[in-house]
Amino acid sequence: MRFVSPGQSLLLCLLMLTQTAWAFERTDGVVVQCEAERNGERREVREVWLGFGDVGDRHPELGGAAAVVRVDRDGWPVIYFDNVVFKAMLASDPHMADFIFYHECAHARDPDKNEIEANCEAFLQLQQQGLMTPVKEHALSDTHRRMRRLPSRYGGSGEIFWEQTMACVQRGGDLSEASVNTK
Numbered sequence: 342m343r344f345v346s347p348g349q350s351l352l353l354c355l356l357m358l359t360q361t362a363w364a365f366e367r368t369d370g371v372v373v374q375c376e377a378e379r380n381g382e383r384r385e386v387r388e389v390w391l392g393f394g395d396v397g398d399r400h401p402e403l404g405g406a407a408a409v410v411r412v413d414r415d416g417w418p419v420i421y422f423d424n425v426v427f428k429a430m431l432a433s434d435p436h437m438a439d440f441i442f443y444h445e446c447a448h449a450r451d452p453d454k455n456e457i458e459a460n461c462e463a464f465l466q467l468q469q470q471g472l473m474t475p476v477k478e479h480a481l482s483d484t485h486r487r488m489r490r491l492p493s494r495y496g497g498s499g500e501i502f503w504e505q506t507m508a509c510v511q512r513g514g515d516l517s518e519a520s521v522n523t524k
Contacts, residue, residue: 364388365388365442367438367439367442367472368431368435368436368438368439369439369472373442374386375388375420375442375445375446375449375450376450377417377418377449377450378450379416379417384417386417386418386419386420386446386449387413387417387419387420388419388420388421388422389419389420389421389422390421390422390424390427391421391422391423391424392423392424392425392426393424393425406423407422407423407426407427407430407437407441408420408421408422408423408441408442408444408445409421409445410445410448410449410452412452418448418449418450418452419449420442420445420446420449434480434484436477436480436481436484437481437484439467439472440463440464440467440481441463442463443462443463443466443467444459444460444462444463445459446463446466447459447462447463447466455494456494456495456496456502457495457496457502457505457506457509458509458514460502460506460509461506461509461510461514462514464481464506464507464510464514465510465513465514468510481503482503484499485499485500485502485503485506486499486500486503487499488502
């Protein structure tokens with residue numbers, strides 16, 4: 342039997358954290374990674390999980406959102422997730438977790454995508470991967486429609502946000518490149 346020193350143990354833990362820190366586990370257990378391209382170079386989009394408090398403790402860095410994309414000092418996108426919000430979401434609206442990941446990945450791939458286009462791409466990605474069932478589509482519709490007041494970039498209300506998302510989906514959106522790798 343071989344023993345590991347405390348220093349080796351710490352290094353091993355850090356390596357394990359590094360490998361999983363940039364991979365999103367979907368609700369079906371599949372681990373996926375978002376990729377972005379800038380100036381002909383492709384990279385996996387880094388993920389940062391913030392907040393470890395109680396439900397209702399929204400992380401101030403995210404401005405009340407469940408997730409956002411920000412650019413790091415080298416110009417690469419980083420997806421920031423609110424860990425507390427995601428825990429609650431998995432308990433009440435698990436269909437939204439995967440959808441939000443793909444929505445934020447759409448923003449990471451193309452920072453010029455607006456909220457409707459990012460929603461559209463998320464829907465089409467889930468559909469393309471066989472994950473958009475009628476039950477999940479209905480649940481997504483209900484969740485969006487319950488959002489009463491939203492900023493104008495989302496259409497002003499959840500109902501309009503969802504209607505515009507579905508209009509984009511009906512047009513076929515634009516999924517010319519794969520944006521997510523399955524591990």
